[in-house]
Amino acid sequence: MKKIERGARFVAQNKELFRCPTCKAPFSKVEKTTVYCIKEHQFDLSKKGTLYLIKHGVKSDYDDDAMWQARRTLLQAGFFDPIIEEITNQIGKRAGIKVLDIGCGEGSVLQRLEHKQADSSDRYVGFDISKRAINLATQQETAGFFCIADLADLPFSEQSFDYLIDIFSPSAYSEFARVQKKSGKLLKVIPNANYLGELRRLLYAENDEKHEYSNQKVLDLFYKHYPKATSTRIKYGFSLDDALFTALMKMTPLQWGASAESLQKAASQPLKQITVDVTLLSGEK
Known part of the structure; x- marks a missing residue:
């Protein structure tokens, strides 16, 4: 077909x-x-x-084929596998669930989540504002559906999804609550202070504001909307060869503000391991 x-x-x-x-x-x-x-x-x-379900033109810093391909290379190598494993643990083995992947990018998370759940009665929808990402997502082996949409104006019905998955994407909590079932959950992954810490310290000097990171404002806003939310820390090291380090450099927004000198230094001294340190937040209505 x-x-x-x-x-x-x-x-x-x-x-x-x-x-x-x-x-x-x-x-x-x-x-x-x-x-x-x-x-x-x-x-x-x-x-x-796919369907284009945005009423207005869009401009995105993420509409870059090479960046999305780099993300796919890393994720297919297992970069987010422990995160996806914890998400599947929290979902459990429920049949017939409807899952929305918010800011799905090139589709690797949705595809791997679907294959782990392995229930043909489940329904998966992924969307992103980047048409390039969605075109790449359609290459995945998945029964899921992909569309171009804006998270601030979701083209989905009220109370239509059991689980909303948000990995590093911005949030529009009023829209999320609208499409989330009364018994549903928002599973949001946010970076902790030491996420990609080795790369952050390699690219930015101690006196640079990007040398350190705090997720406190993001946490506070989530708990404002989901006061009874639970959190799970997920931390692990991920081994890199030169090709995976190059992909990481291309994928991460950390490199956008780095100086040419810092980028050249990083290219000549590729990291062999990187820390993935995130929090999985689970919010119910």
């Missing part, structure tokens, strides 16, 4: 998950490769089986 046909079938079978980004009305039908809402606004599936 072609990707566009598979995408059309997914939307047709799961219309209740979506709403029109133009008028907020539910999707009503799929005719061939065109999706309609009940007010007859229409959206054409791309050849890759």
Whole structure:
């Protein structure tokens, strides 16, 4: 089956998950490769089986093919595997769950999560504001569906998802709460102070504001919206060869503000191991 046909079938079978980004009305039908809402606004599936569900033009610092490919290289090498393992532990073996991957990027997290859960009755939707990332995500071996969307104006129906997965993405908590089921959870991963600490110290001098990082403001905001939230720390070392270090440098926003001298120094002294130190926050309504 072609990707566009598979995408059309997914939307047709799961219309209740979506709403029109133009008028907020539910999707009503799929005719061939065109999706309609009940007010007859229409959206054409791309050849890759995706939908563009943003009302406005977008500009993103993350719309870079090489950066997304570097992220895929790292994640396929297992860079986030302990994080994904803990997410699956918290979800447990529930059949028929509906999962939304917020800022899914090139799709590796969604694909690996789906394969770990291994239940054909589950439904997975990933979205990102980057069209380049979503095009790359469609290369994954997954039954999930990908679309281009804005997290501040989600094209999804009220109380439609059991689990919202947010790994390092910004948050629009009012929108998240709207699409989160009453019994659902938001699982948000945020970096701790020593996340990629070796690279941060390599790129930035002690007197530079980027030499240190605090996630306190992000934590405070999460607990403001989810006062009864729980947290789990996940910390481990990840081994790097030269190719993986190059991919890490290309993937991380840490390199954006670094000086040319610091970047040259890092390239000549590639790290052999990096610390992954994050907190998984779990919030229920």
